[in-house]
Amino acid sequence: MPLVALPRLLLEPLVRAALTEDLGRAGDITTDAIIPAEMTTSAVLASRQTGVVAGLDLARLAFELMDPKISFVVEKPDGSRVAPGDVIARVSGPARGMLSAERVALNFLSRLSGIATATRLLVDAVAGTKARIACTRKTTPTFRSIEKYAVRAGGGSNHRFGLDDAVLIKDNHVAVAGGVAPAIRAARAYVGHLVKIEVEVDTLAQLDEALAVGVDAVLLDNMSLDDLRAAVVKIAGRATAEASGRINAQTAGPIAATGVDLISAGWLTHSAPILDIGLDHG
Numbered sequence: 001m002p003l004v005a006l007p008r009l010l011l012e013p014l015v016r017a018a019l020t021e022d023l024g025r026a027g028d029i030t031t032d033a034i035i036p037a038e039m040t041t042s043a044v045l046a047s048r049q050t051g052v053v054a055g056l057d058l059a060r061l062a063f064e065l066m067d068p069k070i071s072f073v074v075e076k077p078d079g080s081r082v083a084p085g086d087v088i089a090r091v092s093g094p095a096r097g098m099l100s101a102e103r104v105a106l107n108f109l110s111r112l113s114g115i116a117t118a119t120r121l122l123v124d125a126v127a128g129t130k131a132r133i134a135c136t137r138k139t140t141p142t143f144r145s146i147e148k149y150a151v152r153a154g155g156g157s158n159h160r161f162g163l164d165d166a167v168l169i170k171d172n173h174v175a176v177a178g179g180v181a182p183a184i185r186a187a188r189a190y191v192g193h194l195v196k197i198e199v200e201v202d203t204l205a206q207l208d209e210a211l212a213v214g215v216d217a218v219l220l221d222n223m224s225l226d227d228l229r230a231a232v233v234k235i236a237g238r239a240t241a242e243a244s245g246r247i248n249a250q251t252a253g254p255i256a257a258t259g260v261d262l263i264s265a266g267w268l269t270h271s272a273p274i275l276d277i278g279l280d281h282g
Helices: 008-023 029-034 056-066 095-125 144-153 171-177 180-190 204-213 225-235 252-256
Strands: 040-047 071-074 087-094 132-134 167-169 197-201 217-221 240-244 262-264 277-281
Touching: 008 056, 008 095, 008 144, 029 095, 040 095, 056 071, 056 087, 056 095, 087 095, 095 132, 095 144, 095 252, 095 277, 167 171, 167 180, 171 180, 171 197, 180 197, 180 204, 197 204, 204 217, 204 225, 217 225, 225 240, 225 252, 252 262
Parallel strands: 132 262, 167 197, 197 217, 217 240, 240 262
Antiparallel strands: 040 087, 040 277, 071 087
């Protein structure tokens, strides 16, 4: 599926807030003291590591909001694989604006490219299976839309965007409700007919309980490979089978081979290392 850019309306408040935080009360006193107002320059955004690009619209906005005269030309669009030394974008125009926006632009671009890179690592690990890689709600506060976009740029899928997207009955819901079946029944009675219901199960016995009541998706949490295979057989296409827990580049392939439909990993958005990208002048 083609990668669809996020609307500027969603991105601009995030970039404005980041620039405002960085400029503080007096602006960029270093740049303003050293660089003449009329000076222009050019530079490239270049990757220093192998990875996948995401976040170029945010980087562009950082420069544009600092000075609309700055030109930003993309060489490697979001979703592109890059190697060390690859030019991702070319930037030119008023030097003061470029230097003042540099850190904010790189923060967004490096962070989101890191998420896209980590996602692609897992997507590649499950290639040849039907399993899709998905993120979770373990995102940086206020950054959820852009971090989930980065997952899509890396070839992954998105789980819920918020608590109102769908019902996801977790272990604590089950504990308080008195069991899997009572929790599912209560959810079914509460939500509309278009709202899907997923329940987290830790054992095959809990899975049997969920399937007996009827559910749209089952989150198979921290199950062994043998239990995952058995769970897929039990589910037999009656619900979406999602695996989670201990997901990394080494475990994703064997987990996908059990026949699950989805593999979710929270670390994609909360712990992915950045992709090292620099702004090089000259």
